[in-house]
Amino acid sequence: MAGSNQRPVVYFREVTSDALLVKRAQRGDRNAVDTLLRENYDIVRAVCHRIVINTSDAEDATQLALMAIVRALPSFDGRAKFSTWVYRIATNAALDELRRIRRRDVPNDDAKFASISVGDATNAIDAQMDVSAALAQVAEEFRVALVLRHIADLDYEEIAVILEVPVGTVRSRLSRGRAQLTALLGNQGESNHRQNNDIGGQP
Structure with missing residues (x-):
């Protein structure tokens, strides 16, 4: 009986891990911020690289996206999934970088x-x-x-x-x-x- 009571506890922790990290990060916990960035870095980088293409510019977009995530964390209200919110920021950062590139030297x-x-x-x-x-x-x-x-x-x-x-x-x-x-x-x-x-x- 004791063993069967453990499953809901594990499940609860898995479901709420992002939410708990976000709450801690919003309270100023730097370790929580670092964990969120580390857990989402690969997908942010992948999105930026596939949209921007050029490696150097894509890395710039990745860094801009990560900084934007940190700046916007206090305003995250949980209405969207955290991952969806991260993808939106990464996509916007990549598109901003593309606009900057076009202004600089890339034709349409x-x-x-x-x-x-x-x-x-x-x-x-x-x-x-x-x-x-x-x-x-x-x-x-x-x-x-x-x-x-x-x-x-x-x-x-x-x-x-x-x-x-x-x-x-x-x-x-x-x-x-x-x-x-x-x-x-x-x-x-x-x-x-x-x-x-x-x-x-x-x-």
Whole structure:
């Protein structure tokens, strides 16, 4: 009987760990703040890198996101899941960094997609094409949705909350983003196939 009473206690601790850490952090417990940052660092970094792409700029976005989390902790009210709140901050930091980059020196390449023909995604996967390189060329609003869905593993409702758009818009962006990514991967696969044939034809 004693053993059966232990399970609810363990379950309770698991469910409330983030909430307890947040409360401690909001009371000024630096160890709790450090723990929250450490536990969320990997996913914040992954989101920033997949959205921003460029390694140096993505690291800047990661640091900005972590600092924003610390600054905003006192205002976290628990209405959203803590993880969703973290993803929103990471996404906003990454998008802010992209805007800064564009102001600095990067042109808008969205027009390129008008000329992309749909390729065979299966061939691209078989050829082990670089998904990150292709993802970098997906239009920004679609790339963000793809990252939140497939990297952060969020559901449509959580993505809608983070991006402040209807769920239908999330579905549309994911669909169009996947279409662009598939086309890019297929296009890369065809290009590499032609290059390999040229190399193979040399005496």
